[in-house]
Amino acid sequence: MSTLYLAPRFLEHELEAELARRGLHVRERVGRLFLCEGKAAEVIWADDVWVDVREVPVESISKAAAVLREFRLPFVHFSERNHRRGELIAGQLKRQPVERLHFGEPLAKGPWGGYSLPSPDRMWISTQLRAPVPLGEAEFHENKTDPPSRAYLKLWEAMTVHGIRPVRGARVLDLGAAPGGWTWVLAHAGCEVLAVDKAPLEKTLARHRHVRTLQESAFSVDPEAVGDVDWLFSDIICYPERLLQLVHRWRDSGRVGRFVCTVKFQGETDWDAIDAFLAIPGSRFVHQYHNKHELTWILV
Numbered sequence: 001m002s003t004l005y006l007a008p009r010f011l012e013h014e015l016e017a018e019l020a021r022r023g024l025h026v027r028e029r030v031g032r033l034f035l036c037e038g039k040a041a042e043v044i045w046a047d048d049v050w051v052d053v054r055e056v057p058v059e060s061i062s063k064a065a066a067v068l069r070e071f072r073l074p075f076v077h078f079s080e081r082n083h084r085r086g087e088l089i090a091g092q093l094k095r096q097p098v099e100r101l102h103f104g105e106p107l108a109k110g111p112w113g114g115y116s117l118p119s120p121d122r123m124w125i126s127t128q129l130r131a132p133v134p135l136g137e138a139e140f141h142e143n144k145t146d147p148p149s150r151a152y153l154k155l156w157e158a159m160t161v162h163g164i165r166p167v168r169g170a171r172v173l174d175l176g177a178a179p180g181g182w183t184w185v186l187a188h189a190g191c192e193v194l195a196v197d198k199a200p201l202e203k204t205l206a207r208h209r210h211v212r213t214l215q216e217s218a219f220s221v222d223p224e225a226v227g228d229v230d231w232l233f234s235d236i237i238c239y240p241e242r243l244l245q246l247v248h249r250w251r252d253s254g255r256v257g258r259f260v261c262t263v264k265f266q267g268e269t270d271w272d273a274i275d276a277f278l279a280i281p282g283s284r285f286v287h288q289y290h291n292k293h294e295l296t297w298i299l300v
């Protein structure tokens, strides 16, 4: 059995290192695609995972399309090489579109299959793709005027793709909030936001009726002074160990229910920190499409 792992753009080295760390043997790599032997593993640095991959010969466009049509599924074509040939095959299939998402709206209903041509005469096929959106490409119809920063896309993605649903009226902390992309999302979702940053929040947002601000270090905020909160969001730029200490402090206080935190890395991934976060029961990491060299840690 083989599995394909699709690396996030420009983070191929992270996926490669993770596969090695997990003892997975890469049989063939084509650009962002890593074909490994064995069953699909839980891998963090992947945009998509294709389970039970079959390799079939491509004798002609029409024969390849006929093979795929037998599965009676729509297919996405992941085009890393042999683009034109792969697209000619797609022209003879029901295609699963890779479309922009609308914030908060339901995702495309699966299942869909995937194929890619590592060489002109071979095709990799899977009918079990793990990413909740085709190829993990969570591009949105963006709001280019209102949010004070593009960081809002990370939270849009967490809320639309990863099941993070703070409800209207929820009390939420936004740590490392400036200039205010996440606060903007949360306030417009009707949450009561306490936005904490050493830097100021964008002025209009700071006056929003659902927003209060604290201009100080997030590490000095006392859970007892804040009281109960439903969600703790953090996008603070800091070392992972420091964030972990903050998470423990808030968990130990019993004042917070759920967490969504960006864990940022400088240089190499800090696997000790990842393991320490994952030791917190019920938590998980995802590499979101809008994460750069960082991961999103979720505890709900």
Ligand SMILES: C[S@@+](CC[C@H](N)C(=O)[O-])C[C@H]1O[C@@H](n2cnc3c(N)ncnc32)[C@H](O)[C@@H]1O
Pocket (backbone or CB within 6 Å): 148, 149, 150, 151, 152, 175, 176, 177, 178, 179, 180, 181, 182, 183, 196, 197, 198, 199, 216, 217, 218, 219, 235, 236, 237, 238
């Ligand atoms: C990536 S930005 C956050 C972007 C924000 N989530 C948004 O949507 O606009 C990281 C923020 O962490 C803040 N930061 C760094 N150290 C901090 C600290 N000790 N306490 C609070 N904020 C801190 C920075 O001032 C910066 O605004």
